Amino acid sequence: MTEAVLRVPVRERILRTAARLFYRHGVRAVGIDTIIARSGVAKMSLYRSFASKDELVAAWLAERNVAFWRRWDAAVAAAGEDPRAGLEAILDMVAARVAAPAWQGCPFLKTWAEFPEGVHPARQVIEANRVGVHVRLAALAQATGARDPALLADQLQVLIDGAYINGQTHGPGGPACCVAGAGRVLIAAQIGRPDGVGAPI
Amino acid sequence: MTEAVLRVPVRERILRTAARLFYRHGVRAVGIDTIIARSGVAKMSLYRSFASKDELVAAWLAERNVAFWRRWDAAVAAAGEDPRAGLEAILDMVAARVAAPAWQGCPFLKTWAEFPEGVHPARQVIEANRVGVHVRLAALAQATGARDPALLADQLQVLIDGAYINGQTHGPGGPACCVAGAGRVLIAAQIGRPDGVGAPI
DNA sequence: TATGAGAGAGACAGGTCTGTCTCTTGTCAA
DNA sequence: TTGACAAGAGACAGACCTGTCTCTCTCATA
Numbered sequence: 001m002t003e004a005v006l007r008v009p010v011r012e013r014i015l016r017t018a019a020r021l022f023y024r025h026g027v028r029a030v031g032i033d034t035i036i037a038r039s040g041v042a043k044m045s046l047y048r049s050f051a052s053k054d055e056l057v058a059a060w061l062a063e064r065n066v067a068f069w070r071r072w073d074a075a076v077a078a079a080g081e082d083p084r085a086g087l088e089a090i091l092d093m094v095a096a097r098v099a100a101p102a103w104q105g106c107p108f109l110k111t112w113a114e115f116p117e118g119v120h121p122a123r124q125v126i127e128a129n130r131v132g133v134h135v136r137l138a139a140l141a142q143a144t145g146a147r148d149p150a151l152l153a154d155q156l157q158v159l160i161d162g163a164y165i166n167g168q169t170h171g172p173g174g175p176a177c178c179v180a181g182a183g184r185v186l187i188a189a190q191i192g193r194p195d196g197v198g199a200p201i
Numbered sequence: 202m203t204e205a206v207l208r209v210p211v212r213e214r215i216l217r218t219a220a221r222l223f224y225r226h227g228v229r230a231v232g233i234d235t236i237i238a239r240s241g242v243a244k245m246s247l248y249r250s251f252a253s254k255d256e257l258v259a260a261w262l263a264e265r266n267v268a269f270w271r272r273w274d275a276a277v278a279a280a281g282e283d284p285r286a287g288l289e290a291i292l293d294m295v296a297a298r299v300a301a302p303a304w305q306g307c308p309f310l311k312t313w314a315e316f317p318e319g320v321h322p323a324r325q326v327i328e329a330n331r332v333g334v335h336v337r338l339a340a341l342a343q344a345t346g347a348r349d350p351a352l353l354a355d356q357l358q359v360l361i362d363g364a365y366i367n368g369q370t371h372g373p374g375g376p377a378c379c380v381a382g383a384g385r386v387l388i389a390a391q392i393g394r395p396d397g398v399g400a401p402i
Numbered sequence: 403t404a405t406g407a408g409a410g411a412g413a414c415a416g417g418t419c420t421g422t423c424t425c426t427t428g429t430c431a432a
Numbered sequence: 433t434t435g436a437c438a439a440g441a442g443a444c445a446g447a448c449c450t451g452t453c454t455c456t457c458t459c460a461t462a
Contacts, residue, residue, distance in 0.1 A: 026317050
């Protein structure tokens, strides 16, 4: 145990280790004993910081949620005032993420699959994230003047979900890389092509 | 135990019960004891028919795979000779499935999320299904004369994956219902609109 | 130096899981 | 009627899981 590690607060050490293990192996496949062993922490320290394993899972996803919106806001902000550029920036961000070697799927969707029912605290975090994505996509779509902003938001969210899943099963370089282009096609179909020529169906 | 139930072979009874429970609650959440209790079968009978729980999971998915291709082939066949109609028929089939009240996600994607690594026998079944989908989509896309059949296959598979996942998290009536329309936009962008006016990006 | 909080170490309880084994029961054909 | 065999019933082993508890150690601060 290096001094540098010891400087990190216990809660933080647990959360970092749990995040890595949960994301790589899945929540159910990683036990408390593994987490405390890998983070060099006593079991009681874990249960002093987190009421239960479920709460630790929820804390991990809450952290992912914060990071998610940080990336989202940065992408939209970098795109400037144009809402269409904002939508495209989000598509590009998704494409870049699923193409990264470290990509092993969306933690929200993965965890949702592991707890498809019940009152697991992680489910609230996941639901909030997914609703938030749709709301913001719809707001951007509305601002672009799309004919049916709600429909465009539906289409883009489905496409993004697909990229997340597909990138997980097929790895980097797979079909998911097409998400940015496909999204642009869907956008163009609702608000005209970049050169101003509409192409509605 | 009714006579009708007893007439069903033990292996079949186990498989039906496991299929229902695995699909609804997830593989890891359902134990062997639950399966034998719910199917009215002795534990030894289960292990006489299946070498392990993992093999039972794989058998369930293999059965789903057969049913999947039966639906696929029926949809394509009903669409006639036109490959574009075949692609649209598949999109319609997906849309109908994710809109059904019984829909609780794609068993392949759900199970993949539960076993994201290792040599689980179910993973082979899932991989084979996913590769098969892409191959057949690409073949249909090629037959339509799409400019980039591989890209169109990528886009459609990502879209379908997204519909499966989104339908699972949002339930019937959610964004996933847009899959058929969105897929048509992507097809039209590559092979021209139904009225013959191309709309490539 | 004394003290108290934070944290490590590890035993433990109670439950669940998979998989094995033995014994019993029911059924069907010769 | 008898014998073979499939299947039910359930005990059991061994592993693993979460969560609790006690004891000990370290270190900062009064």
